[in-house]
């Protein structure tokens with residue numbers, strides 16, 4: 508019987524997160540509250556789709572942001588503070604709190620469809636595996652092998668780093684799982700795929 512995959516989703520403090528998206532929120536540039544709301548919306552749409560995916564068990568968000576923690580907890584989402592700063596540190600900390608089969612999911616996938624994530628989990632089939640972002644250089648999902656350390660290698664060039672770590676690259680066409688949003692252009696592409704409801708409300712469509 509295949510085990511459920513528990514997921515760690517990290518989110519930076521809202522005043523520092525998604526700096527390349529400043530100005531994309533409905534309030535435009537200079538509206539820090541609107542930017543924070545957009546980051547929360549991206550995370551909520553990602554986490555909601557992830558939590559509803561077949562094959563996914565628990566989801567834990569690692570963040571040291573008090574406002575984000577309050578909002579996510581209202582939605583019934585488990586949050587824990589960072590033990591130390593840094594993205595891979597956040598993944599390792601979250602993984603240490605979960606079961607024996609753990610994955611790492613980026614929090615900026617606002618077009619994520621549960622079916623794409625389920626298909627990736629099923630295709631990995633218990634092997635250490637990853638899904639590259641749309642550009643092919645970054646990573647949106649890393650799945651650890653059951654009982655093995657997650658060993659996250661996120662950051663610039665993480666697709667190659669995960670390949671080098673022995674993770675199998677999952678190459679199927681799952682556009683919603685590959686569409687991380689770093690820039691306003693990425694958001695427009697995600698909008699073409701179909702944004703989750705919170706992000707749709709917050710994104711100031713400039714076109």
Ligand SMILES: Nc1nc2c(ncn2[C@@H]2O[C@H](COP(=O)(O)OP(=O)(O)OP(=O)(O)O)[C@@H](O)[C@H]2O)c(=O)[nH]1
Nearest residue numbers: 517518519524525526527569570593594597614615
């Ligand atoms: N908890 C935690 N999450 C992080 C950290 N660094 C990045 N993340 C999260 O990891 C995901 C991918 O990071 P990036 O795409 O680089 O996002 P970002 O750093 O917020 O965006 P930029 O400021 O534009 O570089 C996002 O969901 C971030 O919130 C960190 O130090 N701690």
Ligand SMILES: C=C(OP(=O)(O)O)C(=O)O
Nearest residue numbers: 645646661662665687689
């Ligand atoms: C940290 C990463 O994300 P991004 O490219 O979105 O910064 C990554 O892909 O490893």
